[in-house]
Every structure is written in C-alpha cells, then in structure tokens.
Amino acid sequence: MEFLRPATWAEALAAKAEHPGALPIAGGTDVMVELNFDATRPDYLLDLTRIDDLDDWSPDGERLRIGAGVTYSRLITELADRLPGLAMASRTVGSPQIRNRGTVAGNLGSASPAGDAHPPLLTSDAVVEAHSLRGVRHIPITEFYTGVKRNALAPDELIAAVLTPPADGPQQFAKIGTRNAMVISVTAFALALHPNTGTVAAAFGSAAPTPRRATDAEAFLAAELTDTGRWDSRAELDPAAVTRFGALVAEAASPIDDVRGTADYRKHALSVMARRTLAWAWNDYRRNQVRTCA
Amino acid sequence: MRVRCTVNGERQEIDDVWEGESLLYALRERMGLPGSKNACEQGECGSCTVYLDGTPVCACLVAAGQAHDRDVVTVEGLADEGELHPVQQAFLDAGAVQCGFCTPGLLVATHDLLEREPQPSDPEIREALAGNLCRCTGYEKILDAVRQAATAKAGQE
Numbered sequence: 001m002e003f004l005r006p007a008t009w010a011e012a013l014a015a016k017a018e019h020p021g022a023l024p025i026a027g028g029t030d031v032m033v034e035l036n037f038d039a040t041r042p043d044y045l046l047d048l049t050r051i052d053d054l055d056d057w058s059p060d061g062e063r064l065r066i067g068a069g070v071t072y073s074r075l076i077t078e079l080a081d082r083l084p085g086l087a088m089a090s091r092t093v094g095s096p097q098i099r100n101r102g103t104v105a106g107n108l109g110s111a112s113p114a115g116d117a118h119p120p121l122l123t124s125d126a127v128v129e130a131h132s133l134r135g136v137r138h139i140p141i142t143e144f145y146t147g148v149k150r151n152a153l154a155p156d157e158l159i160a161a162v163l164t165p166p167a168d169g170p171q172q173f174a175k176i177g178t179r180n181a182m183v184i185s186v187t188a189f190a191l192a193l194h195p196n197t198g199t200v201a202a203a204f205g206s207a208a209p210t211p212r213r214a215t216d217a218e219a220f221l222a223a224e225l226t227d228t229g230r231w232d233s234r235a236e237l238d239p240a241a242v243t244r245f246g247a248l249v250a251e252a253a254s255p256i257d258d259v260r261g262t263a264d265y266r267k268h269a270l271s272v273m274a275r276r277t278l279a280w281a282w283n284d285y286r287r288n289q290v291r292t293c294a
Numbered sequence: 295m296r297v298r299c300t301v302n303g304e305r306q307e308i309d310d311v312w313e314g315e316s317l318l319y320a321l322r323e324r325m326g327l328p329g330s331k332n333a334c335e336q337g338e339c340g341s342c343t344v345y346l347d348g349t350p351v352c353a354c355l356v357a358a359g360q361a362h363d364r365d366v367v368t369v370e371g372l373a374d375e376g377e378l379h380p381v382q383q384a385f386l387d388a389g390a391v392q393c394g395f396c397t398p399g400l401l402v403a404t405h406d407l408l409e410r411e412p413q414p415s416d417p418e419i420r421e422a423l424a425g426n427l428c429r430c431t432g433y434e435k436i437l438d439a440v441r442q443a444a445t446a447k448a449g450q451e
Contacts, residue, residue, distance in 0.1 A: 003295055003313040003359040025357060029337055032355040035314040036335040045313060049360050095425020096403070097352045098337050181424030182338050 004046045009053050009131070012158060015046055017133045020155035022046040026054075026069060027101035029094065030110045046158075054105075054160070063163045065129070068105035075104070083164065085120035085171030085190050092116055092175045095182050105159040108144065111151040111210075118145070118211035119190030120173055122203035126164040130157040138163070145210035169193040170284040172277035176261075176269045186261040189249070189273040193281050198226050202274065207253035207266045217248035217274065234286045242278055246271035299361045301325060302371030317361045318342045318353035321368060329369040329398045340426030343399035344368045350406045352425075369398035372405055380450065381405050384443035385436075392430030400426045404440050413444055 004022060006012040016022055022044035025031045034040040048054060054069030057079065064082060066075070072090040076099070080087035086104070093099050093116050107115035108128060126141040130153055137157065144152050153159070172191045177183030188205040200221045202214040224241045225231050255266035297320065298307045308324045316335075321327045321344070331341035335354045342353040345367035353368075372379045378386070381404050391397050400423060407414055407422040414422065419440045428436060 001313040003357070005359065005362065025360070028355045028357055028360065032316060032357060033336040035357075036316060036354060041314070045357065045359070047357065047360055094337065095340065096422060097340060097343055097350050097425045098355075100349045101351050101355060 001041065002044045004044055005050055006046070006048075007050055009051050009160070012046065012048060012051060013131055013133050013156075015044075016158050017156045019044045019046075024048055024109060024158060027071065027098075027103050027106050029098050029102040030106060030112075048158075060163060063127075063165045066104060066162045066164065068159045068161055069103060072099035072102050072104070082166035083120075083124070083171075084167055085123060085173050085192055086117060086164070088171070088173035089116045089120045089175070089188070089190065092173070092177075092185075092188075098182075104162055108151065108159055108162070109153075111145055111149050113145075113148060113208060113210055114184050114188075114206040115211065116175065116185060116188060116205070119188055119203040119205050120171065120192075121162065121164065122211055122213050123171070123190045123192035123201035124164045124167070125201070126162050128152075128159060129161040129163055130154075131160045132157040136160075142213060145212075148209045167192070169195045170281035172281045174273040174277050176273070184260065187253075187255065187266045187269050187273075189270055189277060191274070191277040191281055193285060195231055195285065198222060198231055200225070202249055204249065204253060204270055206260070207255040207270055209254075212252065214249045214252035214274075217245055217252060220248055221245045221278070234288075236286075237278070237282050242275050245278055246275040249274035295359060297358050297362050299364050299366055301327065301366045302368060311358050313357075313359060315358045316354045317344070317346075317356040317358050317366070320358040320361070321353060321366070327368050327370050331395050331398055333395065337425075338427065339396070340399040340403060340423075341396050343402040343426065345402065345406070350403055367402075369401050372401060379405065380446040381408065381439075381443045384446055385439045388435050388439035388442050390431060390435040390439035392428075396426060396428040396430075400428070400436060404443060407440070408444055408447055412448060414440070 004015050023042035024046045026048045054067040057066045057070050072093045075090045076087050104117045107117040121141050128139040128144050130137045139152050170193045175188040176186040185206045187207045190203050192201040200218045202217050205211045250267040250271040255263040257263050295311050296309050297311045333339045333341045337352040337355045343350050344353045403426050
C-alpha cells in the first residue's frame, strides 16, 4: 500500500488519474474502519486532508457550495440557519468525535443507503461537483446513487464540493435508531416544503438499495396543499391527507430484513416519520418560520 | 513511511509506519503512549479520543499518515508537571473510574467540553460524552465528575 499526500487539488486529481483505484480518505470514519477490520486493502490511499481549498463553503449563485472537506461539526455550527434539514441530519451522525472528522462528501463517496446526509441532500436537489483532469462534472443528486454503496463517480473523479440551495421553506429530518448517538439508521426520512413553488420534497434512507425520493408522496401532498388552498390559508392539515402521505412514503420504499430491523418495521417507521415530520414542518409554516432546529 | 508530528508538545519522528495504520496504533505501539485505549477500532467507543490540531477525534479513525505535521495531545498530555488536571482529579474524587478502560477517552472529551463550555448543563454533558462508552459505572459518577470538574475549574480561575 502507498500513502499519497497531495498538497494541492491539482496534485490530487493527477494522482487519482494515475491511480484510479486509489481510495480517497478524508475524515476516515468509513475508510479506517474498513482498514482496521481488514475489509479492504487498496494499493493507494489518497489523503485529502492537506488540501485547504476543500475546507471552505461559500455562496455560489443561488446555491451554497460546500467544499468536500467541511465536517459535520462545521455544518451544524455554521450552516444550520441556511440548511436546517442537513444540519438536523448532521446532528444525528455518530458522536462529537465522528462529526469532527466526517464529511458530507465522505457520505457521498461511500454511498451507503444508510448515510444520514443523503435524504436532506435529495430533498434540496443538491448537485455533486466532481472533478477530474478531464474537467468538472455536475451530477444531480437523484442520479448520483447507482446501487448499494455505488455512485456515479468515474474512477478518475474526486468530489470537490456539494452544491445545495438554502432552505426556502420548512425542512425536517427524522431517524430511527436504538440510541441517540453512534447508530446506523434503521431508517431515516427528510422533508422539505417549498411554498414558493408549491412543491414538496420527501426522501428516505436505509429502506431501499439507494437513498430515494418518495415522488408519489411528494406529488400527492403538493396537489393536496395547492387544491385546498392551504399554501395561502396555512390552515390545519386534513388528518386523512397526512395519513395518506405517510402511506405513500412507505409504499415508495423497498427495504430488506437485516440485523437493524425488518422490512415491515422500516415501512411502518417511515410512515410514522413522514406523518410526524409533516406535522412539525407544517406547524413551522403556520407560524411562518423556518425551523432552524433545536 | 516516516511520520513526523508533535505529541504532547514533543516532536516525534517514527519510521516504518505501515500506510494503513491508525494514529492509535502508532501512539500505542510506536511512541510508547498506551494511555489512549484500543477497543472497538471503529469509532464507536471513544476510548481512543485524542486532540488532533485541537479537535477531539477517535485516533483509531485517523490514518497515522494524516497526523504528519499535525499536533496531537493524548490523555498523557493533560496533566501539568506531575499534577493532575482538575478533570482527572474530579474523576478520581467522584469515583467515576472503575475498570479504567474508558477513562482516558472520557477525560479528553470532558477536557474539551469544559474548554468550550465551562458550565455545561446536564444535556450538554450527555451530548458531549455520547461518543464515549462505559460498561462499569452506569455513567452517573461520570456525570458527577464532570460537574465537579466544572466547579473546580471555575474556582481556579
């Protein structure tokens, strides 16, 4: 094994082009577990922690550009007002020690269906900015996850940043696990209301081979809110519609039985989380405020 | 490969480090610093918590090569000239140490908490220590120790 320590992004891209099998490592919270348990022995480790360019986030037109090296801890302290859904999900990642090292880009690189960042990235139509010596590619998040722990990156590409618009309405995130810290989600759910466009975004993790949008549920709820004039009236939700929304979210899932939970439980939990997060988000909307999380 | 870093204020230079090796292994097996404990090797237990450039991390999840040119502080570096740090003294006084295996990680995590938040609430303590597992104490004595350490530190300042 060789340990590559590029000092610049250009060097990193050159190294990845020369050694497409090189395993990028930043926070190490996934990669080191694989190494410690002898699960992987790449020929090259590509350490990205020396590249300062990756550690910044900044506004980029209508969106925020979050560098691949920005940790969950920094997302929580610096971006919770603009990205409340992603910040809520970040708070549920591991422990303080893990959040001090782990990154959203690492979640994307691993592409585990259980990654906590995926559902809020899906609900905000994030874009993955992938770089290689060949150029820059913007990959819509819905096209990024291609299978269990598989993603759309080419072998010579590295994730430079994630582009995501700031919240334009209430956002929520919920996750089921056996305790409050250090759990891989049994299943997780994110919701974003977009009052400006009259649309709804809903996505879940750990309940299909990839993180996934619940498009039928989204369309149903958006039509319900529009047809009943509730975006304007901000009236209380119809309980039957809330129940239907939860059922449609569960229908979108195709989970498996595993050590963390059964498929039936995951579907049930998703319907409950969908109803609850909708109630929270709608309460925020009725109070005319965007929840920035507790 | 060769790794150079500063550990507890002293320059360290170690050779023949395996490229896939963790900082925890390098600390314990190559630098003679066994304070940080090796248990889960997957970031779950927090027993190997150290400061890396001032930030608490699990040393088992840092590649040794990533510590090159960085500053590391382990539990061995908390005490000042042979005198226990108030956090360490509080853990002893409160009886928060039983088998002692989780203690080094909890000391570093508590040290960091009190640097950031000198008078933490109970929920803040629980959140800060959520990544450190203890099988002996049931945590009550550990919470006592953190409160006592906060009081002791406030008295010192």
